[in-house]
Amino acid sequence: NWTRAQPPLLRFLHACYANFLPEDGGAVADYIPELGKADPAHFGIGLATLDGHVYEVGDTRIPFTIQSMSKPFVFALALDTLGAERVERVIGVEPSGDPFNSIRLNAENHPFNPMVNAGAIACSGLIHADKGDGAFEYIRQALGRFAGRELDVDEAVYASESATGDRNRAIGYLLRTNGVITENVPDVLDVYFRQCAILVTARDIAVMAATLANRGINPLTEQQVMTPYAISRALSVMTSSGMYDFAGEWIYRVGVPAKSGVGGGILAALPARLGLGSYSPKLDKHGNSVRGIKVCQALSAHYDLHMLNRS
Numbered sequence: 001n002w003t004r005a006q007p008p009l010l011r012f013l014h015a016c017y018a019n020f021l022p023e024d025g026g027a028v029a030d031y032i033p034e035l036g037k038a039d040p041a042h043f044g045i046g047l048a049t050l051d052g053h054v055y056e057v058g059d060t061r062i063p064f065t066i067q068s069m070s071k072p073f074v075f076a077l078a079l080d081t082l083g084a085e086r087v088e089r090v091i092g093v094e095p096s097g098d099p100f101n102s103i104r105l106n107a108e109n110h111p112f113n114p115m116v117n118a119g120a121i122a123c124s125g126l127i128h129a130d131k132g133d134g135a136f137e138y139i140r141q142a143l144g145r146f147a148g149r150e151l152d153v154d155e156a157v158y159a160s161e162s163a164t165g166d167r168n169r170a171i172g173y174l175l176r177t178n179g180v181i182t183e184n185v186p187d188v189l190d191v192y193f194r195q196c197a198i199l200v201t202a203r204d205i206a207v208m209a210a211t212l213a214n215r216g217i218n219p220l221t222e223q224q225v226m227t228p229y230a231i232s233r234a235l236s237v238m239t240s241s242g243m244y245d246f247a248g249e250w251i252y253r254v255g256v257p258a259k260s261g262v263g264g265g266i267l268a269a270l271p272a273r274l275g276l277g278s279y280s281p282k283l284d285k286h287g288n289s290v291r292g293i294k295v296c297q298a299l300s301a302h303y304d305l306h307m308l309n310r311s
């Protein structure tokens with residue numbers, strides 16, 4: 001039996017892959033028309049440990065767009081670039097209980113948190129205020145340091161979201177009229193749409209998650225890519241809001257800080273332990289990958305990973 005020769009963790013990931021491959025629930029996102037072209041059969045699971053080992057099963061080298069999984073990284077980047085005081089003055093850290101694309105702001109007319117679109121667009125606006133035309137390149141380079149390699153952009157997905165993203169544009173204007181962003185709205189949205197169209201693989205996401213779990217030190221390159229302050233705060237908002245209006249249920253059941261993206265990715269980072277990246281394009285009604293959720297639930301249950309059940 002060939003599975004005998006594999007380390008137990010890899011064997012477990014193979015079992016997850018086999019068990020959840022037949023899972024057919026959910027639907028590929030198509031409100032960004034180009035995303036609708038994703039192959040729903042694709043399924044990849046990557047897991048990176050803090051000693052730099054990456055376990056991979058299935059389609060872990062298929063590129064897909066990072067979408068909302070960019071949000072914790074750009075929030076961390078904003079904290080380190082502009083200083084926590086400047087960022088925390090205009091973006092809240094309370095869960096909203098709303099869907100990711102909600103246009104509702106909090107009582108101060110600020111975004112509820114950096115994990116919903118409003119908060120993420122505000123982060124992109126802050127980076128733009130500091131870096132101007134270089135904002136997107138600055139973000140792309142920073143995300144590449146988390147992945148340990150240079151990341152590209154899917155120009156077709158970028159163009160597709162840019163052509164159809166009026167709801168995000170509306171959020172941008174609402175943020176500007178409330179003084180959350182001071183920049184020209186189309187410029188900020190351009191940064192946001194491009195950042196969402198950055199191409200990653202399940203393997204990349206596992207390494208990026210492991211870097212979050214490792215207080216900002218990439219376990220492959222051993223580079224400190226962000227301050228521990230920014231990393232811990234990014235993990236905090238992932239814990240409370242990373243899975244949108246499923247965040248409470250998620251942290252209760254799975255107990256691992258996570259972030260999903262409508263491209264089909266889920267990133268989960270268990271501090272001091274591991275980073276997980278999964279890819280499967282079919283999403284549930286909250287916009288979270290159906291198979292990805294199953295993998296995280298199974299992994300957490302099997303290895304007893306709930307973060308509030310640690311010795």
Ligand code: GLN
Binds near residue numbers: 066263
């Ligand atoms: N680019 C997407 C949007 O703004 C990201 C949403 C997501 O991944 N949940 O709608």
